[in-house]
Amino acid sequence: MMNGRLDGKEITSLSEFFRFFRDELKPKGKTIFTPFNIISAPIIILGFVLIILRLVIGLGRPVTNLSQDFPWGIWIGFDVMVGVAFAGGAYVLTFIVYILRSEKYHPIIRATVLNGFLAYVFYAGAIFLDCGRWWNIVNPIIGREFGVNSVLFLVAWHFLLYMLAELIEFSPAIAEWLGLRRIRKILGSLTIGAVIFGITLSTLHQSGLGALVMMAKWKIHPLWYTEFIPILFFVSSIFAGLSMVIFEGSISHKVFGHQIDEAHHKAYNDILVGLAKICAVAMFAYSFLKLIVLVHDQEWSLLKTGMGFWFLVEVVGLVFIPCILFIQGSRHQNILVIRIASVLTMLGIIINRLNYVFIAYKWYLPFRVRYYPTWIEVVITLCIIFTEIWVFRWIVNRMPVLKHPPEWVRENEEH
Amino acid sequence: MNNIDRRTFFKLISSGIAGAIGGKLVTPGIAWAKGTNFHSDEFYGILVDTTRCIGCRRCEKACAEANNLPVPDINDTSVFNHERQTSVIQWNVVNRFETEKGTVFVPRRCMHCNQAACVAACLVKAMKKRKTGQVTWDENCLGCRLCMVSCPFDIPKFEYDKAIPKIQKCNLCWGRFQDGKPPACVEACPMDALLFGTRRQLLEEARRRIYQQPDKYYHHIFGELEVGGTSHLYLSAVPFEQIGFRTDVGTTPYPEYSKGFLYAVPFILVLWPILMLGMSQVTKRQQNKE
Numbered sequence: 001m002m003n004g005r006l007d008g009k010e011i012t013s014l015s016e017f018f019r020f021f022r023d024e025l026k027p028k029g030k031t032i033f034t035p036f037n038i039i040s041a042p043i044i045i046l047g048f049v050l051i052i053l054r055l056v057i058g059l060g061r062p063v064t065n066l067s068q069d070f071p072w073g074i075w076i077g078f079d080v081m082v083g084v085a086f087a088g089g090a091y092v093l094t095f096i097v098y099i100l101r102s103e104k105y106h107p108i109i110r111a112t113v114l115n116g117f118l119a120y121v122f123y124a125g126a127i128f129l130d131c132g133r134w135w136n137i138v139n140p141i142i143g144r145e146f147g148v149n150s151v152l153f154l155v156a157w158h159f160l161l162y163m164l165a166e167l168i169e170f171s172p173a174i175a176e177w178l179g180l181r182r183i184r185k186i187l188g189s190l191t192i193g194a195v196i197f198g199i200t201l202s203t204l205h206q207s208g209l210g211a212l213v214m215m216a217k218w219k220i221h222p223l224w225y226t227e228f229i230p231i232l233f234f235v236s237s238i239f240a241g242l243s244m245v246i247f248e249g250s251i252s253h254k255v256f257g258h259q260i261d262e263a264h265h266k267a268y269n270d271i272l273v274g275l276a277k278i279c280a281v282a283m284f285a286y287s288f289l290k291l292i293v294l295v296h297d298q299e300w301s302l303l304k305t306g307m308g309f310w311f312l313v314e315v316v317g318l319v320f321i322p323c324i325l326f327i328q329g330s331r332h333q334n335i336l337v338i339r340i341a342s343v344l345t346m347l348g349i350i351i352n353r354l355n356y357v358f359i360a361y362k363w364y365l366p367f368r369v370r371y372y373p374t375w376i377e378v379v380i381t382l383c384i385i386f387t388e389i390w391v392f393r394w395i396v397n398r399m400p401v402l403k404h405p406p407e408w409v410r411e412n413e414e415h
Numbered sequence: 416m417n418n419i420d421r422r423t424f425f426k427l428i429s430s431g432i433a434g435a436i437g438g439k440l441v442t443p444g445i446a447w448a449k450g451t452n453f454h455s456d457e458f459y460g461i462l463v464d465t466t467r468c469i470g471c472r473r474c475e476k477a478c479a480e481a482n483n484l485p486v487p488d489i490n491d492t493s494v495f496n497h498e499r500q501t502s503v504i505q506w507n508v509v510n511r512f513e514t515e516k517g518t519v520f521v522p523r524r525c526m527h528c529n530q531a532a533c534v535a536a537c538l539v540k541a542m543k544k545r546k547t548g549q550v551t552w553d554e555n556c557l558g559c560r561l562c563m564v565s566c567p568f569d570i571p572k573f574e575y576d577k578a579i580p581k582i583q584k585c586n587l588c589w590g591r592f593q594d595g596k597p598p599a600c601v602e603a604c605p606m607d608a609l610l611f612g613t614r615r616q617l618l619e620e621a622r623r624r625i626y627q628q629p630d631k632y633y634h635h636i637f638g639e640l641e642v643g644g645t646s647h648l649y650l651s652a653v654p655f656e657q658i659g660f661r662t663d664v665g666t667t668p669y670p671e672y673s674k675g676f677l678y679a680v681p682f683i684l685v686l687w688p689i690l691m692l693g694m695s696q697v698t699k700r701q702q703n704k705e
Contacts, residue, residue: 060576136555139555200684218567227672
């Protein structure tokens, strides 16, 4: 039974479910020894060992290079800040598909929502590792105590609620996989509510991540510190998320190509061109905002310094230039240019978020006391990324994410 | 000099104005415990007069003893060779600075801001601003370290090398305060460089000192306005940049910087769903027409 329950049989008993689930746990590919598996599996295993080490001996050396001067490293800067920005594609696309009702993007909505959901589970979940007192992580949820005036309190709640919203948005695919017709119908009717709720939450916590560093006023280089950080974080999450959709989609379509029908393959280039256009608009708005902030704060002279050069690399090299590339790529229907632009954009987002956490943060400190990640921090981060990809692959191979939903779904909807 | 101060103070206290100010200015331990209006609902604090500090580090020792931290060897003067920060085992450190008016010693510790960034940052209220001004840390902390990112004085210190880490910083001897005792450092200071009292009284006293000896003091009380006011107030003979203070922290209370965002939250929370429902209705109608 290759397609699980997509044939339309319904699971009626618990033991049947367990048998079904056990079968589904087995790998689907012809061989387990693909190049990706050979590279990722050892890193995942090593990563889990190192996670145990981190829990046993704490956050200090040799686990991380964090210090009193640099309390946040790549686990916050990359895993959480960048991970959440890259997951922004889900709220942007659900807005386009469910609110603006643009049918064109429907074929990629499930993969994007799944990616967004897993990104929150794994990357926002990385907070758990970074929390020095991780056993207290439920405190803001259970009210020991509610720090309602804290930006982080808002972000924590939003992460949790948004994960639920995304799970609800994706849940019809799970119901289809399990062949649960009635439940599928109920879950499907929740989608629009979850979408509206999810977009609202995303607006707030994408900008909220930026608001976290607002009190680090003099610690962040004046070229980066502005009262508009939350707005900049929000706008950049739009093109960060969509670039990730373009990048991930390009890989998914190669790897899972056999699951996708011919019509979708043809429509896909059209989708990419459309996404490139949205990216270009958002990036243009972002560049413009950056320019206004720069003019307003009158910090031209700082551009001539080393940090000024770094600022230009980020804003011109990795926002404005990919913006132009997106425009060119969509005008000439050049998918390669669009893909290059998406990679450059993602690089720009990584640099931007890391700037706020440890590069432009305390830029005035000498190099010898500056933060850079240890190999353990890097391996654990890779472990999290690879595990997420494994889970993503496991789900895509089983549930109707890229492939068509089973026949009975259409029958149901017509009735 | 000291005698004049002591006499003035004795008068103030006996007339009942000075209230809680520095019992030890009179006779250590006596005036403090009796006859003082100790638990008024005002912010308490410490006035640090750096012109009086001799760098004996007895406050460091007393602090360590009172808070179960490793007790430093205060006869070791080599610690003055470089400027020290507070650490997970030292909530209070004395630094030496060579200035235009000679050597100055400066005890550094948590400033206990009136509107503290660390308190506003904390998502579980593990950092608390007590009614009487102390900023304290509690065990329900998640160890997220946003307090460290936010603090304008870089005071909270995290125990990276422990599996069960804590945030370490001065709590203005909150435990001793509840027992009706002044902070350990104040009690230990042989030079009256540290003075405990309500913030209001300390400001009056600081102004009086500047007024009476205008040539001795640099005319600024650090902590009066900085970051919206702090419970630790500093007097100095030289500009504060020369004794290791960041003077560009501004006078805005730090929580103000994230307030703009927090104020926008309820609006977005209400407006976004309404807007999207509206849009969704419009597109639905269009779709049906087609």
